[in-house]
Amino acid sequence: MLKGYTVPLSPKGEANGAMAPPWHYAGDVVGVEFWTDPAAAEATLPEGLSPDPETSGRVVAYFFDWQFNGENDEYLDPVYSQYREFFVLVDAHYDGQPVSWCPYIYVDNHHALARGLVQGFPKKIGQVHQTRVFASPGKASPTPAPGARFGASVSCDERTLAQARVTLEKPLDDPSPLLSRATINLRHFPTLEVGKYDKPAVHELVRMDYGDQQLAEVWIGSSEIEFYPAPREELADLRPVRSGMGFRGSMSYNVTQVFPLG
Amino acid sequence: MLKGYTVPLSPKGEANGAMAPPWHYAGDVVGVEFWTDPAAAEATLPEGLSPDPETSGRVVAYFFDWQFNGENDEYLDPVYSQYREFFVLVDAHYDGQPVSWCPYIYVDNHHALARGLVQGFPKKIGQVHQTRVFASPGKASPTPAPGARFGASVSCDERTLAQARVTLEKPLDDPSPLLSRATINLRHFPTLEVGKYDKPAVHELVRMDYGDQQLAEVWIGSSEIEFYPAPREELADLRPVRSGMGFRGSMSYNVTQVFPLG
């Protein structure tokens, strides 16, 4: 009997791209809030979601340096467990409640991609980078302090898709508003039969369940972000018309499930 | 209404990792036939397949340099359309007929990975290489001729998993036996709900349908292949106990569908 969670299933159940949960995460984030044309934001929403009437056009872009862990100290094997990720979350409404929707997301690790597809994150492979802080001072590392600056970028298929800059102003004493919206994803797995390309085998909205979610050392400030058009990418259609808050900090949580909606 | 085939679905339907078929392929292959412990081969088979009693333990390893094309001249954008792939096919029986089963497969391009998952190929990202032939002669390129040698290798997560060597002996006049077995895949998409990790949302055997399949300039000869153990990989459990034919040539086909079984 084959074992494992995602493919490949195998005799020992070790070869799978993603092992079964629980999945533990810790990471650093450089984030940028901005507003785009509300029609562009709305165009990315799946059936079942509608614009948030209070914040229509609001998007938050996240550049993450992540470290994953499973049940077997996988964090000690950084080739397997570390990855970097970029995604945007669009403000929306589901059933009258404010939620977030992720139209585009890129990671640089195929195990993270495998986990993401199961969660309904529409992951592609990309390269993501952010300025880091190191404990030893000097001109090569910012220190979290007023005026400290952080750069970040993402590319896919050898083209830079976005570049951002965050300048810190002050610590965020209560970071909980950063976590106030539920994230709604779309688990989707197509059919490969003639005449049924638009009849997916799986197509269901789910609500992410983040366990033990924590934020630490979050600072906020000002931000800039720019998107660049590229073939077969639509991220640039969410081009910013107004910039908002920037932030930089650390986050951790775990994942064991999603909740199917409707 | 969101458009596209695989995720991400998007307003224009261009951002998807894999566009809807038809999918056209052309490539070069270095192939190695070998025999492993029949129990090791059998252990990789999904429910519904059984060992082929006539060839139990027979496996063929393929190293491919591929070029993909869709309906819009994607072959002119080689960043998108080219990829290299390694996989093994294990001889098996389905419903009393000789078939092939693919337990492990690696590609170096995320678009190829997205197409593969829909087909039921259990793709992970890996790096694959094979010796090439160039038209201009010299010491840096073999010429298809008796004694010509080709090397090939595959790695995943920074570890070499297999290395192979093929030495040509003669052209294969009728390559059709190389295509005689149907390939059976397993489309599989997990559930992410506590208590249901082993109740996948999709789990169905399918038969691949290769359209207009052609082989060209196929030579056969002798072969060597070696597998190397690595964390979270089970390919090395199919270690060769006897080597068989090696081959090198070109192949093309297209894909529009798979046939669900049972």
Place this chain on the structure above:
Amino acid sequence: MLKGYTVPLSPKGEANGAMAPPWHYAGDVVGVEFWTDPAAAEATLPEGLSPDPETSGRVVAYFFDWQFNGENDEYLDPVYSQYREFFVLVDAHYDGQPVSWCPYIYVDNHHALARGLVQGFPKKIGQVHQTRVFASPGKASPTPAPGARFGASVSCDERTLAQARVTLEKPLDDPSPLLSRATINLRHFPTLEVGKYDKPAVHELVRMDYGDQQLAEVWIGSSEIEFYPAPREELADLRPVRSGMGFRGSMSYNVTQVFPLG
């Protein structure tokens, strides 16, 4: 006594990034001739070279798929021996003779980079791709024939720097004009002492010596090429103002030496 050719020197002399010559090469090329602003071309020339008065502003861009070989069948280890390369050659005069000068060159393999630096090629790491021909016919592969099209691209540091397109018209019966100009390189190794950053330890013009150089299956036709600005890159300052011949074929040669000039 340490052995080897380039660093690292080592007890066995096997760890060096580049082994001592002879170096054998075979490859496929997609090439594009174009004219840029003569002042932009001249600005790239080192002291000792002057514009070619007959062809001032003429540049040829080359996208190569290469296979290297040394004295020990290194072509059988494609991870080591294969690489892809982009470079531009600017028409110039040296000592009254027509020559070529390479201002910018990118490769995707660090062993090729190590060999190039010794030859005076100013290599950086980049990603290079070109449409390939496969022997098995179909919609995924062009066949060298009138109207066949080839795409090519190069990126560095996650930004696409150039994209090209060649459409074949006819075979080139005598490809020797493609090889008529000597290539002049600049071997350059800086000093790392305060006040001497501009007093390099090595700074010498050399003439490349290509042994047993051959071309095969060369077709010519029309071409397009576009350069894209990027931080810390100056390739785009050679932007085309007029396009010339495109070509596609195979080349092989070997290298054992360069000739110091002056």
Place this chain on the structure above:
Amino acid sequence: MLKGYTVPLSPKGEANGAMAPPWHYAGDVVGVEFWTDPAAAEATLPEGLSPDPETSGRVVAYFFDWQFNGENDEYLDPVYSQYREFFVLVDAHYDGQPVSWCPYIYVDNHHALARGLVQGFPKKIGQVHQTRVFASPGKASPTPAPGARFGASVSCDERTLAQARVTLEKPLDDPSPLLSRATINLRHFPTLEVGKYDKPAVHELVRMDYGDQQLAEVWIGSSEIEFYPAPREELADLRPVRSGMGFRGSMSYNVTQVFPLG
């Protein structure tokens, strides 16, 4: 007049792989001290260095996550400025003084490679990883504390060359002994003329000059490290026979020069 520091020299002087100093660095390090066969250590020494009679066979392996900065806020462009590096330093004597010698070093960024070659570090391209600490707690990140564990690895040409593990015991109050030895490098640039492959154009021992060198948050503890043989690599000839101290912390310094010896 062409400008720049390393190749390519160019009209604006911006295209060079490495700009002229000053070079500023900050990074995290996972380090492992071990003893190898003294004859193996001695075999890596260049002419001019001899074994340290007090510590013969002692080697320290370093896995670094680095961030570079020049004079123009390059740390805000992490694609350019971040890199990861592995190297070993062998204890030796120069002119009767205890020094360190670097026989092998790998980096994942070609700009870092270009700077290293000028300094006399024998860099090749490799992939390097280390477990990271994140401020937000949880099962995916160690906290610097007794018993905290860190993993690290390096690969080159798709083969893992070394894996290490460090378990922290206590903070290191005075980390200055970690910096007590001068590092001696060999600047080496070959000649490419027949008969002169062993007569390099540059071949000089230099002493590194680290400016404003600082360490922070250094912990020490126990360590494990294993080397793996690979084609064209000799690192595994330094295989450990006895393990020593492990450490983990942060470091910063700057570089403007080296001092030629003799």
